[in-house]
Amino acid sequence: MTLDLQAYVDGELPSDRRQAVEAMLSGDAEARELVEGLRRLSLLVRSHEPEIKVPASREFYWSQIQKQIDLAEREEIRRPAGFALGWLRWLVPAVGAAAVAVVVTLRPSREEVTLAGTFDSAQTESSAVVFRSESDGVTIHWID
Amino acid sequence: MPLSVKHDYPSAPDESLVRWAQSGDTEAFEQLVFRHRDKIFARAMMMMRNEDQALELSQEAWVKAWQRLAQFQGESSFATWMTRIVINLCLDQLRRQKRVRTESIDEMQEESGGVERQLPVADPNPTAGLEQDELRRRIDEALGKLTEAHRTVVVLHEFEGLEYKEIAKRVGISIGTVMSRLFYARRRLATLLQSLKRERSE
Structure with a gap:
């Protein structure tokens, strides 16, 4: 609720919650004091922005x-x-x-092998080998 | 041979200077720099609390502004547009330095202790009787004692007038964190100003 009070002071509450806060404020002196304190501080800081020169x-x-x-x-x-x-x-x-x-x-391939994702080393005796994986949609040309 | 038009730069409004600068007039841009340099530097200084960095970032902001001048369509004032550029540069720099972090003691207290209802301002006007310049100096001093994370939300909210949502977006934190940081920062500021008043009366 404290942050709601701050949001109320900053004008950041949607109307339904703003009305709820206002209703609560009418019966809560401590909340009213906090709202006033926040308002004063905000105004004080805003109106006394430090002046700094290059x-x-x-x-x-x-x-x-x-x-x-x-x-x-x-x-x-x-x-x-x-x-x-x-x-x-x-x-x-x-x-x-x-x-x-x-x-x-x-180039016409001398040998083509279709392997399901593995490479058969026995096939590497040829000078050109194609590895094709249908499932992965990948074709690799191997040239010795 | 094109006619050379000599403008009255010092008395021209920002809108005219921007228009001339957009067509490549560096003298018009220099006038804009001269006019707004203190505000832009001050904003960088408030964020960074380091003169060298603030000087460097404010100059970088002007260079960026020159390069992006064509993008400025006048939706906001030129000063507001410029301030946003320097703030973004400062936020980037703070992120790079990892100085906007959550492990400071102050923030740990904030995270674990929640928010209490009372502002520690027993006196209804803790700064009564101070001269305006003195008050500004005291507020600057108090702001300097906040952590960067807390000071950033105060600067963006109180001086830039940004809404919680916009601050959350720029800093990269949740709206809830913006709210709790802002509350904690205000409570600290109130305490600091209260202690300044005590020091003064002693």
Whole structure:
């Protein structure tokens, strides 16, 4: 109930609970005292917000901000080139891997085995083995 | 050759300065910085209680504001928008430092002791007779004695005017925790202000 009284002071109670609190307040002097205390304190703090000033001259403070803005803008200009290079770094191996996968897939397999999720080592004598798991929907091409 | 328009920056309203800054006018932005820098720094200082960090975070907030200026559509005032940016940066920093935590003695008391009804303010006006500046200083001092977790909810609620729900979202805690932290923080503040009054009368 104490937190309800605080919420009442802060205007955070829905109307039904606000009415219940008001009814309770009329017969509870201690609750009224708490509500008044909370109101006074809140008003006191709000109306005496500490005044703190920047401990630097206008010119110095602004120059620091301007420097950071310039730096961020220079980085922004540099970023597209770096971003493209970053992509290239991934693109080259990705294209290579894709090419290998295509070659392997298109190449007629000398032997294909379908295993239910396990690999039979006896089959590895061949130079190309395909492991396929229907249940998992996975196909692996193994090339010696 | 384009005509160069010289604006009267110091007397222009924020809305005009924002519009000019949005089209790349750094002088207009500098005027906004000049106009609101103390408020933004003060907010960072209240959250961090560390001058170097507050200075750094407030400057970072201005840099972010410049970069995101196109997103500002004027739904709130520019000062409110700026304050939200610096507060988010402070909350991120506090999270990084793991300083918003629940293992402090104060919070353990809060969690285990529940909330008592009375605020420990026997005097109906514990700060009566203090000059305004002195009062501000005393409140700042009292806020500095709260844990970061408690101070954060006080700053967001009392100075930023955020609702419980919004505070919960920003800080990443439940509404119930916001309510109990706020109550506990207020009780501590009342105690601290009461003891300041006692010190003064001795």
